[in-house]
Amino acid sequence: MENASNRTIWIILPIVLVLLFSCVKEDALYLNRGNDHFKKGQYDEAPPEVSAEYSFTTINVPSAYAWGINGSNNIVGWYNGATGMHGFLYVGGSFTPIDVPSASSTLATGINDSNNIVGRYNDATGMHGFFYAGGSFTPIDVPGASWTTPTGINNSNNIVGYYYDATEYHGFFYAGGSFTPIDVPGASWTNAYGINDANNIVGYYHDATGTHGFLYAGGSFTLIDVPGASWTAPSGINNSNNIVGTYFDGIIKHGFLYAGGSFTLIDVPGASGTEANGINDSNNIVGLYYDAEGLHGFLATPVLEPVTIDIKPGSYPNSINLKSKGKISVAILSTNDFNTPSLVDPNSLAFGRTGDEKSLAFCSGAEDVNGDGLLDLVCHFYTQNTGFQCGDTEGILKGKATDNKPIEESDSVKINPCK
Numbered sequence: 001m002e003n004a005s006n007r008t009i010w011i012i013l014p015i016v017l018v019l020l021f022s023c024v025k026e027d028a029l030y031l032n033r034g035n036d037h038f039k040k041g042q043y044d045e046a047p048p049e050v051s052a053e054y055s056f057t058t059i060n061v062p063s064a065y066a067w068g069i070n071g072s073n074n075i076v077g078w079y080n081g082a083t084g085m086h087g088f089l090y091v092g093g094s095f096t097p098i099d100v101p102s103a104s105s106t107l108a109t110g111i112n113d114s115n116n117i118v119g120r121y122n123d124a125t126g127m128h129g130f131f132y133a134g135g136s137f138t139p140i141d142v143p144g145a146s147w148t149t150p151t152g153i154n155n156s157n158n159i160v161g162y163y164y165d166a167t168e169y170h171g172f173f174y175a176g177g178s179f180t181p182i183d184v185p186g187a188s189w190t191n192a193y194g195i196n197d198a199n200n201i202v203g204y205y206h207d208a209t210g211t212h213g214f215l216y217a218g219g220s221f222t223l224i225d226v227p228g229a230s231w232t233a234p235s236g237i238n239n240s241n242n243i244v245g246t247y248f249d250g251i252i253k254h255g256f257l258y259a260g261g262s263f264t265l266i267d268v269p270g271a272s273g274t275e276a277n278g279i280n281d282s283n284n285i286v287g288l289y290y291d292a293e294g295l296h297g298f299l300a301t302p303v304l305e306p307v308t309i310d311i312k313p314g315s316y317p318n319s320i321n322l323k324s325k326g327k328i329s330v331a332i333l334s335t336n337d338f339n340t341p342s343l344v345d346p347n348s349l350a351f352g353r354t355g356d357e358k359s360l361a362f363c364s365g366a367e368d369v370n371g372d373g374l375l376d377l378v379c380h381f382y383t384q385n386t387g388f389q390c391g392d393t394e395g396i397l398k399g400k401a402t403d404n405k406p407i408e409e410s411d412s413v414k415i416n417p418c419k
């Protein structure tokens, strides 16, 4: 009898807990992802490891909920001022307030490469989304919604976010003047947070098993759960489909980067909690962290693998003929600490006027091009795919080391023929 009633308790208890947690709804953005409602997590798999190295810069307005970053490292977010919450745009070390006229509070959440900004504001009529471009604000309200919160914008000005329809939260995708709801099948609520230029969308949802992250791409949803986390909340995605977000381990919140199928911890050293919110195509990440003094924004930039390159090894100036149908050779020089033929991932290499040009033909292997006794990696790039233009003075090589540390280095070029 006793065994049977014990069993009954163990069957009923999880159901009660699930019902309890499924009643919890929160406006994650507004409440800053309060985690008090979530049960303590148990690791059944290893948590993410720190594999990529990042250097962190604090952003204080005084406080700063840093939320979005574009390709020029311009950052948007909001801060708590004496008169309420104000949006900000952070460019090259200085802040510009982003305040919707007549609003009692303004939160900026996303920015694209044209410096168009989305966010939300409160005024006498309620809570609305906004699109800010060319100095003017346009309201963004999902028809019939109690309120609307845009959270991300891509370079086509397509916008994602979430809204409340008096019953539940729903994600939305806004393009060409019309809204499409984003609801994960079976979820009690869905929040969309980040979008890239391919219209791949990340966010999170809640169902009977908890709060989980998702990637929505090509019409289908993929689960994104940090192993062992109580909950996972992705909020940003870049054009390499690298994803950032926040997870809760049952004790504190951590930022994460999800790239190439694996999770990396993004934690500000010494912080009592970190949230990663946005990522750009250089894998620079923005977010916020807490310490004894309160809340701060941060910008995290990947620590580069220090290498030197020689464009057209053995010759100078490094003349590039724009009409050439041939290839440009680039040597990545080894040091005593870093053997480039074995430690550079050749398939990761891109070379040209910005370093993002997929111009690699092949790497011909190890050769000591500078006579220092260390073998160097020599690779060849199709001239017509490098994007060089008259007037360019440097060629940029980007790639990755086999430990995933980024490589970015330049050498001079002389472009011919140019008038």
Ligand SMILES: [Ca+2]
Pocket: 310, 311, 312, 313, 314, 315, 316, 317, 318
């Ligand atoms: Ca050279």
Ligand SMILES: [Ca+2]
Pocket: 333, 334, 367, 368, 369, 370, 371, 372, 373, 374, 375, 376
């Ligand atoms: Ca050498």
